[in-house]
Amino acid sequence: MKLQQFYIDDIIKTALTEDINYIDSTTDLLIPENDVSEAYFMAKDSGVLAGVEVAARVFKLLDENIEIKFLFRDGDKVKKGDVIAEFKGNTAAMLKAERTSLNLIQHMSGIATYTRKCADLAEGTNASVADTRKTLPGLRPLQKYSVAVGGGKNHRYNLTDAAMLKDNHIDAYGGITAAVKALREKAGHMLKIEVEARTLEEVKEALDCGTDVIMLDNMSCEEMKEAVKLTGGKAKLEASGNVTLDNIKEIAETGVDIISLGALTHSVKAFDISMKWRKK
Numbered sequence: 001m002k003l004q005q006f007y008i009d010d011i012i013k014t015a016l017t018e019d020i021n022y023i024d025s026t027t028d029l030l031i032p033e034n035d036v037s038e039a040y041f042m043a044k045d046s047g048v049l050a051g052v053e054v055a056a057r058v059f060k061l062l063d064e065n066i067e068i069k070f071l072f073r074d075g076d077k078v079k080k081g082d083v084i085a086e087f088k089g090n091t092a093a094m095l096k097a098e099r100t101s102l103n104l105i106q107h108m109s110g111i112a113t114y115t116r117k118c119a120d121l122a123e124g125t126n127a128s129v130a131d132t133r134k135t136l137p138g139l140r141p142l143q144k145y146s147v148a149v150g151g152g153k154n155h156r157y158n159l160t161d162a163a164m165l166k167d168n169h170i171d172a173y174g175g176i177t178a179a180v181k182a183l184r185e186k187a188g189h190m191l192k193i194e195v196e197a198r199t200l201e202e203v204k205e206a207l208d209c210g211t212d213v214i215m216l217d218n219m220s221c222e223e224m225k226e227a228v229k230l231t232g233g234k235a236k237l238e239a240s241g242n243v244t245l246d247n248i249k250e251i252a253e254t255g256v257d258i259i260s261l262g263a264l265t266h267s268v269k270a271f272d273i274s275m276k277w278r279k280k
Contacts (some may be wrong), residue, residue, distance in 0.1 A: 001148050003054070007141060012058050014138070015100045027095045037091040037277060041084040041105070044272035048116045050074050050146040051108030052085065058101035063093035074149050075112075084273065098275050107139075108146040109271035115150025115264050117245060122252035127259050128153045129248075130238075134262035143265040155260055163187060164194040167217070176202060180209040194238070203227045207235055213258075215240050221247075221254050228255035 041055075052074050059066045066089030072078055087094055118129045129152040135143045144154045156162045163183050165176065173179040176195055183193055194213035195206040200223060206214045207230065214231065216224055218241035227237055238258040239251050251259055 001145060003141060003145055005057075008054055008057055009061065011138065011142065012054075012061055012100065012104075015103070016058070016061070016096075019100055020096060024092075024096050027092050031092045031095065033092065035091040036089060037094060038086070038088045039094055039275055039277045040086045041102075041273055042276055043078045043080055043082045043084055044274055046079040047077070047109060047113030047271050048150050049076050049078055049084065049105075049109050049271075050112035050149040051105040051142070054108065054142065055101040055105035056085065058104070059087065059089070059094060059097040062097050063090045065089055066093060102273060102275060104142070106270040106273050107268075108142060108149075109273065110268045111143055111146035111264060112150035113271050114268050115147050115152040118248055118259075118261065118264070119151035121245065121249045122259060125252040125255075127239075127252040127256050129264075130155045130258050130260045131264045132240075132260050132262045133158070134266040136265070147264055152264065153258070162192045162194060162213075164196070164215075166196045167198060170196070176205045177209055180206070180211060184210075196240075197227075200226055200230065203230055207231055211235055213238055215260075216256065217241050221250050224251065224254035224256055 131147045192212040196215040197203045213236040237256040
């Protein structure tokens with residue numbers, strides 16, 4: 001999986017414009033224009049890296065002559081004290097790149113690290129761990145890429161990818177059967193339909209409609225086990241709602257196919273990385 005360069009560059013340029021605006025009052029007034037330094041990124045915690053090349057691109061956009069040596073790559077596990085990358089080049093450019101670069105790699109690595117923890121807990125079961133659309137505006141591909149790096153799967157990227165009948169769609173239209181029928185009549189053959197079911201009765205109804213995926217919304221593990229029996233593999237089952245590190249293993253063991261967590265992207269803790277200067 002590779003992120004598109006133009007997309008990455010647009011995000012970085014927006015972030016740098018927001019951060020620097022006209023000048024960097026500290027760096028531009030303090031550091032000689034042609035001064036050269038060496039620095040490095042160091043992990044201050046243990047986890048999974050994501051966004052190494054994204055972080056490096058920040059430096060290159062400010063000065064393409066900055067030399068960068070990667071000691072780890074996306075998907076690698078690092079431990080506290082590991083040197084992730086080394087930099088050599090224009091001091092002023094590196095100082096300006098530091099915060100934006102760290103913001104991106106810390107956020108992306110935080111997602112990859114949390115996803116890896118969830119995926120490890122579900123290992124050995126039929127369930128895969130997936131993200132949701134609960135992403136930060138403008139950062140969705142970066143966040144979903146980080147989930148994949150951490151061993152998770154991507155749910156739909158946007159509202160175009162699949163038709164997903166959530167509770168409000170169902171209530172607004174007048175029921176699961178009517179809504180699925182209407183979608184089937186209008187949708188092309190490539191469009192999959194997912195239905196959010198709040199009860200086992202709704203699971204049965206969604207199954208009778210030939211739904212491709214059924215989301216089990218905030219159901220107990222006992223209800224999920226029953227839903228697995230009811231569907232008999234005729235539809236994919238997605239568990240969603242109040243999934244945590246404490247209960248994800250139990251949910252995975254019910255036999256569901258997918259476990260989706262908004263927490264992978266909307267409230268993940270940043271992975272702690274710092275930039276250190278080598279003394280001259």
